[in-house]
Amino acid sequence: MNRFTMRLIYVSVLMAGAVAALALSPAALAQNTASGDAAKGKLIYLADGCFTCHGRVGQGGAMNYPAPAIAKLEMPVESFVSFLRDAPNDMPAYSTDVLSNEEAADIHAFLQSLPGRKPTKDFPLLNE
């Protein structure tokens, strides 16, 4: 059973840090040296359960707090790997015992390959 309250409103300052950490800065973009394999990364992303919080297409989700959308991730791969090793708040940290640097880079490549968000004007159902 859910160990915490089953409430609908989940916007929380807790995850704000995670969201900020995953957001792109121009400097970070310049350092982006991702070289992983996106196809492998997709398999790992699904097998290792990343999708359980962040969705199969990186659309985000929620555990106790919102899990941010990570499709079309623009964080540099080095930052991404570091983030996974010492994740903040309720995000599990993934050590090298369970996720190698290479696998993490593959996940990074997969996330970068996802299309991400699109202009809302192109979605009539979202403008009703």
Next chain:
Amino acid sequence: MPKPSNSPDAGRRNFLKGATLAGAAALATPVAASTEAANPPGGSAKATVPGPRLAAAETMPPSKDPVTQTTSGGDFMVDVFKTLDIEYLAMNCASSFRGLHEAVLNYGGNTKPEILTCPHEEIAVHMAQGYAKIEGKPMAMICHGVVGLQHATMAMYNAWCDRVPVIVMGGNIIEANKRGPGAEWVHSAIDPGAIARDFVKWDDQPTSLQHFAESAVRAYKVATTPPMAPVMLSLDAELQENPIADAETLKIPKLSKVIPPQGDSAALAELARMLVAAENPVIIVDRVARTPAGMERLVELAETLQCAVIDNVGRMNFPSRHPLNQSFRRTILRQADVIVALEVNELWGSLNAFSDRIVRSSKPNYKQGAKIVTLGSRDLYMKSNYQDFGRYQEVDLTVGGDAEASLPILIDQIKRLLDDGKKSAFATRGQKLAAAKLAAVEQAKSDATIGWDASPITTARMCAEVYSQIKDEDWSLVGTAIRLTWPHRLWKFDKPYQWNGVSGGAGVGYNLPASLGAALANKRHGRLTLAFGGDGDFLFAPSTLWTAAHHRIPILYVVHNNRAYHQEYMYLQAMAARHGRGITNTATGITITDPNVDYATIARGFGVHGEGPIIDPKDLGPALKRAIAVVKTGQPAVVDVVTDPR
């Protein structure tokens, strides 16, 4: 006994008349029918006028083994229910209340209360919970002695945590020498209410019919007095079944409801001063609106102050698209200098961020020095064993009283303090909040575009497709899956019945039956009832669908089928990552696959229209259209949508 009319008063008069006549007859002619005594062995059984039975009835002394009776305690109990205007009695039939069951049918005419046949006691209680939140009054349920009550208890706990009045009754056989061997012993108890006493507000086991009448009226009164909660009555089978011995003395007491208490006027005046003086007041609400007036009053309060409202959505408190609704911008708490919590049960959880890590920690998410005020009935009644009150939150002012009842005084006090300067400042504040609200809605729409055409279907797409189909109807969303926030982010909720809160105790198995209870309440109003529900929740009480079909309760039930107990999936993943092992193993014990459950087929098996499984998002709109067409004919329908996790 004459068949009573549908009028409660007429029914009661008939009952009392019949009971009195029977009593008078017994006094005048102390006889009873004893067929064996009247028909000697080997004698002719063929009656001649007046016949041996009638002759025996008129001439023989009372038998120790009568075989018929003209009154029953259950009849009187039915009159009590009619007096209380109890519309439904949800039940799973059982021998310990066969007396009342028969009386409801044949004395009460199966109206007020009308029996709702439920395949599980949890369904019965949860239906009552969902019904009460829409209809604003309780219904009753009755369960079998001991084992039926044990089935009912989790749902009672949900209703307790959700502050919802439910009248729970259970059968019992009090006197040991009256119990038959076997089942009647294992289904009897000396104190049946003990199992539920920690999560009912009051309980009793009446030992006479007069005692029952007074306790039933008291139970109704206690249950519907804020803070509301379930109550329980244990009904002795003998009391239900046997003839009434003292009909002429029985009286059903008048129900006088408690006027919900308003907060102290001086305290509300102080709160008004704090709010008017504040630069950035924030109102947090949870279960404020207990009547349609609640939302209206909260809107007036917020608009008077032009301040932010954070809605924890325990009730339909505040319009989702209102410019002052900042529920998805909780970081504004960091700027708040006055925080007012209205009927918030667990305020600490709203004001602190908690980390679920090896070393658990927390920190306030509001500005230090902010004044915190609570207004509500929660502090007026509390129990100790079950910890639904949450961690203790320091506050600066606690006003005891029903928030909805207190709002008119508070609003009036605020308006007395306003001048043009304040109004102008407030208007400026409101404009900023409105702009932020618009941006939040646009952000939600943008988020919803991610993976729009994906399969499994994203929850955003699912909710957008549903809204597209129902937005022009008089709809009422009465259930949702865990953490499915898209409706509140994207839809326009602005009517008091368009939302019905959540389970309260987070006991899984609430959503399907509680949604059906709400749909029952909505039926008479002609509303289109719909609910989302998780697949795991669905599997706890799928036979709810049979009740829906049997009683022809229209509801569109959309199964958010992520094929897992998904919250636990994430927890287990976190455990495996923490332990540095087996992060690919966590589906075991979590997922609901191999085989995949076909919810549409299950629905059809219970006589309910089923659509799905819908895997391609392009198929969802047409499936919803077909299902809604069925619902509009007064029938339930299920749409199974295979979704991504959240």
